Amino acid sequence: MSRSLKQVAVLLVALLCLDPHGRVGSAPICAHGPSGCHVPSLADLFDRVIQHSARMHSLSNDLHSEFEQYFLPSKNHIGKIYRKCHTSNILTPNGKENAQKLAREELTEVILKLLMAWRDPLFQLHQSMADQQDFNSFSSNKALEMGDMAHELRKGVEKVAEKMRVLGMLGNSVTGLSAAEAMLPLSESGEAMSDYELLYCFRRDSNKVQNYLKILKCRIVPEHDC
């Protein structure tokens, strides 16, 4: 009895393995070019990335205002003063015209640098917010989501840059894409920044990233007198 069962099992396995239809194969998506599936254009990629950055910025704004309500009940915008963020060392264009004057490669590099610089601090922020009992789970979830978004956004921007390079829009002078180092969020005095400071700085930097992407898109993809 057991022998026959074994034989049957062997037969089944052989059938499954040898049968070409029984095998589950993975075919690459869009292997056959435009006819196979829809390949997003550069404009679509930019739109997606910009939407993503907008979402990230709104999240950071929500968290920041929550934090302000928590720790700064007064209406005074005392907090909105000069703070030195850890990303202040990165030279970023401070205006629209400055950003427009900047080269595409540099602009892309700046974006990637910023996003890379915030990889670890966001994770750290989420950890500290989750540990503290002052925040509800909703806020800590937002922080986690924010960190994930930053990570995804960075990946997206890298893809966009790759595509631009493929299309010849970017020169090969961009070297900082891979050299973006992760920076430790250290304040002026060398101490670790607080949660509020992190939130304040990230809110500012996410707004920067969003605007830079818009400017970049406008320059790369020419549409209605951008």
Place this chain on the structure above:
Amino acid sequence: MAYSLLLSLLYLGMLCGNGLVSARSELFTPDPSRGPHFTGCRSREQETFRCWWSAGIFQNLTEPGALRVFYMTKHALSEWQECPDYTRTVKNECYFNKTFTQIWTSYCIQLRSVRENITYDEACFTVENIVHPDPPIGLNWTLLNVSRSGLHYDILVRWAPPPSADVQMGWMSLEYQVQYRVRNNSHWEMLDLESGTQQSIYGLHTDKEYEVRVRCKMTAFDNFGEFSDSIIVHVAQIPSKESTFPTTLVLIFGMIGVVILLVLLIFSQQQRLMVIFLPPIPAPKIKGIDPELLKNGKLDQLNSLLSSQDMYKPDFYHEDPWVEFIQLDLDDPAEKNESSDTQHLLGLSRSGSSHVLNFKSDDDSGRASCYDPEIPNPEDLATLLPGHSGRGDNHPLVSRSSSSIPDLGVQQTSEVKETPIQKQPAVPSWVNMDFYAQVSDFTPAGGVVLSPGQLNSSLEKKKEEENEKKIQFQLVSDGAYTSENTARQLSANVPSSPGPEQGYQTFPTQAVEGTSERGVPGCPPSDSQMPYLLPEAPPSPILPPVSDYTVVQEVDAQHSLLLNPPSSQPAICPHSPNKHLPAMPTMPMGYLTPDFLGNLTP
């Protein structure tokens, strides 16, 4: 962690001092009670910004140049610089153009009096946080639809972004908020933020004037710009009520008319409808017989009816070739003397009790034949008979030989009784029928000899016998089945007869009981009709109908069974002389089974 944060914040607060530059427009109004201070800073398009201040109570500093603004960007370690542009047209305004505006950079401004070298006010901010976009332009509305009743309508409001904001490139992404109210009302209705440039407003009332306005702000920032100019929305009410009014009236009246018609229809056709909806239950019908007659008719009519019914059933009796008759066998004459059971049986009657072998026939026997299979074979009875002591010739049973005794008053069912009628082809009436016979003699073998026919002779014979001892065969009628005629005649006969001998008992009451529902007139009624017959009845006219079987009431010493009073004529019942004696009906009570015989034996 929180403690250190709080400390740092306090320190920063001290640094900034009392002067606060709020981005809210509420703080635009100068505070007259204070000294010189900043009233606000604003940026319209995130590319330039302006700051305003006020001298306050220090009126001596109102002349231009007395107060000066210095700013410093903490972005780069720089010193305080003076306001790049004091607006000439506007008093106390400092304008920072594009070159001096840095986004995402912290600014700190100071209000100083140079002459006195006093800093009256200080404020710090970042430009993106003081952006108040200009109001949208080009606000207009279009009518979407009007409701059926003409009381409400929906509109679509459109606008354009402020021209100063660079939305094309996306340098500023704006969100809009639409507000509307009834004109001259104080409360504004606010709709949700809209990122597009159009929005629908639903549920507005006609004949009311509405004001609509819109304002915008930067997405993910908190500062709304100024409101746009209000537009007036007004839709005149179209008088359409008259068109709907008659329609409803027509409908209502139509429904009422239809209802009235239905009611009239129902009332007029009530009978027919009743028949349709509640059909009558069919009454039982007998072919040829009017059920009304059955209920209300006279007895003789009924009798005639019923007899006529069976007139047309000729085959009843023909099909019973095996009518059995109980044969009474008496083994020896000696046994005749022993009449213990019979005497016992009859003795009860002598004592005056009305013990009667009650032969009760079945109701509605429905017997199609005279043959009763339940009647034991004569042989069985005969065998049983000797076993019982004293049975002998006192057997109460009337034995009927197959054909020797044509006439025997034996109670029969109606059908049996009536079939003999049909068996007599030549007999127009049953006057000549001998319904009952008198036992004339006993054979040595124990058989009872019944003398048929000649009534007179039998009667005379009987009279002779009865002179010695009258044995009253009391025919008790089953109350329900005594015919009226029978009862009457019986009761009539009762008083006329002379004093009866033993066993003479009259049961006129019983005889009168009931009314025979059916039965051939002149014949003994069906079932167990046992008319009361007097032994001493004078020669009466046609006897009332007698049952088919006769209960043997008494056996006198001479072993003669008196079945019927000799005076009474035999029942004028259609019984063919040649007919087989009808079998005794199966009557559990009246039928003397061997068991019963056994019981009779003391």
